[in-house]
Amino acid sequence: xxxxxxxxxxxxxxxxxxxxxxxxxxxxxxxxxxxxxxxxxxxxxxxxxxxxxxxxxxxxxxxxxxxxxxxxxxxxxxxxxxxxxxxxxxxxxxxxxxxxxxxxxxxxxxxxxxx
Amino acid sequence: xxxxxxxxxxxxxxxxxxxxxxxxxxxxxxxxxxxxxxxxxxxxxxxxxxxxxxxxxxxxxxxxxxxxxxxxxxxxxxxxxxxxxxxxxxxxxxxxxxxxxxxxxxxxxx
Numbered sequence: 001x002x003x004x005x006x007x008x009x010x011x012x013x014x015x016x017x018x019x020x021x022x023x024x025x026x027x028x029x030x031x032x033x034x035x036x037x038x039x040x041x042x043x044x045x046x047x048x049x050x051x052x053x054x055x056x057x058x059x060x061x062x063x064x065x066x067x068x069x070x071x072x073x074x075x076x077x078x079x080x081x082x083x084x085x086x087x088x089x090x091x092x093x094x095x096x097x098x099x100x101x102x103x104x105x106x107x108x109x110x111x112x113x114x115x
Numbered sequence: 116x117x118x119x120x121x122x123x124x125x126x127x128x129x130x131x132x133x134x135x136x137x138x139x140x141x142x143x144x145x146x147x148x149x150x151x152x153x154x155x156x157x158x159x160x161x162x163x164x165x166x167x168x169x170x171x172x173x174x175x176x177x178x179x180x181x182x183x184x185x186x187x188x189x190x191x192x193x194x195x196x197x198x199x200x201x202x203x204x205x206x207x208x209x210x211x212x213x214x215x216x217x218x219x220x221x222x223x224x225x
Contacts, residue, residue, distance in 0.1 A: 031211065037156075043201060043215040056212050089156055104148060104203070104213060106158035 002026040006092050006107035007074075014115050018080035021110045023092030025075055032075045033093040033104070034067065036060060043091070049075065079112075087114045118142055119204055121216035128223050134189040136219045138202035144180050145207045149187050152199040152218065161187070161200070192223045 005024040013019050025032055034046040047057040049067055064083070069075040075094075079086055089109040096103075120139045128134055138147070149161040162169050162176040164185065169176050173192075178185040185204075189196055199220050203213040 033212075035215075042217045043203075045212045045214065048212055058212070091158065103160060103163040105160065106150070108155075108157035111156075 002029075002105050004092055004094055004105050004107035006090075006110050008110060009108065010111045010113075012113045012115065013082060015084055016081045018078065019082055019112065021077040021079075021090050021092075021112070023075040023077070023094075023107055025092065025094030026096075026105055029094035029096050029105075031095045031097070032067075032069065033095075034077050035091040035093065035106075036088045037091060037109070038088045046077075046090075082112075082114045084114050087112060118206065118214050119202060119216035121200075121202060121219050123219055124217070125220040126222070128192050128221070130192060130194055130223055130225050132192055132223075134187075134192055134196075134221060136187040136189075136200050136202075136221075138185045138187075138204070138216055140183040140185075140204050140206075142183075143207040144178075144183060145205045146213075147178055147185050147202060147204040148213065149176055149185070150201045150203065152201055154198055158201070189221075192221075194223050194225055197221055197223045 007022045032049040037043045045058050047061045048055045066078045089111045091109045092107045093104045118141050122137045146165040148163045151159045151161050164176040164178045173190045175188040199218040201218045203215045205213045
């Protein structure tokens with residue numbers, strides 16, 4: 001089936017540094033999402049993205065977070081600067097349409113550890 | 116309050132037993148999807164089922180919009196079914212930001 005690829009699978013950085021998480025969505029998909037999951041806890045919506053713009057973001061999407069998809073390449077989540085509470089697994093998802101024909105496809109996640 | 120409630124929180128079965136997982140919503144539903152999260156963390160879509168009943172092998176999903184609930188039935192459970200099952204819903208009028216429940220942790224013993 002369709003695959004969403006996330007690179008890297010693990011990332012360890014020092015608090016205050018910048019980190020960029022990369023997502024290669026399904027090739028013909030139009031809608032992109034980031035979710036955050038702290039170990040053992042609920043999957044939380046961060047942001048969705050369509051046509052080069054953020055459509056909606058949650059309270060978890062702090063000012064230090066940004067997303068972009070330059071020239072149809074990777075869909076990225078950048079955190080600058082990182083904080084200890086940013087440690088979590090970040091999942092990228094994509095879908096072809098919004099609405100009734102919607103199916104989300106998820107990547108395997110990037111485990112971010114902030115020291 | 117919590118928009119998506121999943122029950123039970125955890126379930127332990129002997130191989131061959133059936134499982135019934137529930138997902139209840141506090142708002143009107145536009146779409147919903149069941150996912151299986153492997154012990155390693157990756158998510159696999161099990162069903163996209165905004166209404167009615169869908170079946171795939173040993174898995175059956177039923178969504179009743181009026182009652183704001185969806186169920187996932189696993190028949191003749193196998194050890195490889197072990198993991199966490201998540202439901203995600205999109206409410207009517209939402210700007211497509213699917214909300215997840217906390218999941219049901221399923222353990223199937225031999």
